[in-house]
Amino acid sequence: MSRSSSAHGPRGQSLPHWRRAVLKVGSNLLAADGGGLTARHASTLADFVAASHAVGRQVVLVSSGAVAAGRALLREHAPATGDLAARQALAALGQAPMIALWQSLSARPVAQVLLTHDDLRNRRRYLNARATLRGLLALDVLPVVNENDTVAVDELKLGDNDNLAAIVAALVDADLLLIASDIDALYSADPRRDPAAVPLPHVAALTPDILAMAGGSGSMVGTGGMHTKLEAATKAAAAGIRTALFSGREAATVAALAEGRLHGTLIDAAATRMQARKYWLRHAPSAPGCIRVDAGAARALAGGRASLLPGGIATAQGEFQRGDLVEIVDADGKPVARGLSQYAAAEVRRLAGRHSSDIEAVLGYTHGHEIVHRDDLVTLAIAETTGGIEA
Numbered sequence: 001m002s003r004s005s006s007a008h009g010p011r012g013q014s015l016p017h018w019r020r021a022v023l024k025v026g027s028n029l030l031a032a033d034g035g036g037l038t039a040r041h042a043s044t045l046a047d048f049v050a051a052s053h054a055v056g057r058q059v060v061l062v063s064s065g066a067v068a069a070g071r072a073l074l075r076e077h078a079p080a081t082g083d084l085a086a087r088q089a090l091a092a093l094g095q096a097p098m099i100a101l102w103q104s105l106s107a108r109p110v111a112q113v114l115l116t117h118d119d120l121r122n123r124r125r126y127l128n129a130r131a132t133l134r135g136l137l138a139l140d141v142l143p144v145v146n147e148n149d150t151v152a153v154d155e156l157k158l159g160d161n162d163n164l165a166a167i168v169a170a171l172v173d174a175d176l177l178l179i180a181s182d183i184d185a186l187y188s189a190d191p192r193r194d195p196a197a198v199p200l201p202h203v204a205a206l207t208p209d210i211l212a213m214a215g216g217s218g219s220m221v222g223t224g225g226m227h228t229k230l231e232a233a234t235k236a237a238a239a240g241i242r243t244a245l246f247s248g249r250e251a252a253t254v255a256a257l258a259e260g261r262l263h264g265t266l267i268d269a270a271a272t273r274m275q276a277r278k279y280w281l282r283h284a285p286s287a288p289g290c291i292r293v294d295a296g297a298a299r300a301l302a303g304g305r306a307s308l309l310p311g312g313i314a315t316a317q318g319e320f321q322r323g324d325l326v327e328i329v330d331a332d333g334k335p336v337a338r339g340l341s342q343y344a345a346a347e348v349r350r351l352a353g354r355h356s357s358d359i360e361a362v363l364g365y366t367h368g369h370e371i372v373h374r375d376d377l378v379t380l381a382i383a384e385t386t387g388g389i390e391a
């Protein structure tokens with residue numbers, strides 16, 4: 001369904017500044033019902049990604065379309081998509097053509113990332129997925145994420161790519177979730193059923209009333225409809241990330257987006273991204289062990305911008321695993337910071353006092369130069385002086 005954007009005014013609304021976004025592209029934009037993938041709307045969206053990259057912004061794509069592509073390859077022999085095994089087979093067939101479509105539209109190399117719920121529930125795999133995505137962005141390639149439908153049975157499924165996109169947005173620390181769909185906004189009711197439905201340009205909070213406005217998908221290849229888009233926006237909002245819903249069918253809308261204008265619906269975040277993350281780091285239960293640092297490291301951490309490197313560590317006490325949230329204490333045992341340790345307690349004990357460049361020689365492998373990266377760290381001293389909100 002495509003509707004005009006007249007309700008948002010000719011110039012749309014201003015899109016808040018962003019540096020890293022996840023762009024979710026639904027099946028309906030990539031394929032007509034029953035048909036194969038087409039570049040028609042994907043090329044406009046790929047141009048948006050390229051324009052964003054040209055001005056130093058990073059985009060991670062979350063793309064659907066594998067099932068639709070698989071279905072088109074089998075034509076009249078395609079099984080009905082209601083059956084899980086059939087969907088999995090169609091997705092296996094269609095992942096490669098879907099990636100090939102994005103590669104054909106991108107001057108930069110495209111990387112395929114397939115994720116399941118298990119990858120994100122398990123802390124070690126979550127960290128690995130995050131490191132891979134960050135690594136891909138650092139390499140300047142375009143990551144294209146999809147659910148790994150072929151191995152995702154019901155209990156392992158993330159469910160739909162709207163929710164996957166929100167999880168990925170939190171995973172890569174994005175500041176914006178962009179959901180391109182076949183509809184130009186969230187409407188006050190499902191516009192397929194209610195001709196009096198009106199578009200909402202701005203949603204300050206996802207209240208039960210707003211959530212009740214969303215209906216399901218009207219197509220054979222899409223899964224969630226507006227319902228899963230609002231679920232995704234709720235997840236993003238909790239992580240401090242805004243969501244913008246817009247029509248990927250309207251070239252002018254996508255072009256305006258690159259200019260910082262949104263014709264669609266903007267959904268605010270519940271807190272700033274940093275507040276949400278720092279709040280979690282400060283209050284989530286930590287592992288039983290802790291990392292004891294020397295006076296120099298305690299001072300550096302108190303400054304609020306440093307990562308914890310092995311050189312400033314005296315020792316690790318107790319037991320914790322890689323990825324655990326740990327308390328960092330000074331020589332007197334006073335907590336100075338909390339953060340996610342990239343190394344297990346036993347590894348930290350072996351690395352204490354060593355230079356970062358020795359990590360690989362000491363352990364035989366490395367998970368990076370930092371024991372706790374500054375993005376994963378909250379300084380407790382600063383929290384006391386600023387009322388808990390850090391820049």
Ligand SMILES: Nc1ncnc2c1ncn2[C@@H]1O[C@H](COP(=O)(O)OP(=O)(O)O)[C@@H](O)[C@H]1O
Pocket residue numbers: 001025026027028029180181182183185186187188189190191192213214215216217218219221222223224225226227
């Ligand atoms: N309140 C609503 N506002 C807008 N669209 C709605 C609403 N309720 C249901 N929808 C339906 O959701 C559809 C978009 O979701 P979906 O078909 O899953 O697309 P995609 O493949 O882009 O994820 C729209 O085409 C529309 O028919």
Ligand SMILES: N[C@@H](CCC(=O)OP(=O)(O)O)C(=O)O
Pocket residue numbers: 025026027028063064065066067068091146147149159160161162221222223224225
């Ligand atoms: N992983 C599936 C897409 C599932 C999905 O959420 O589709 P959509 O509602 O169109 O975003 C695929 O690639 O076909």
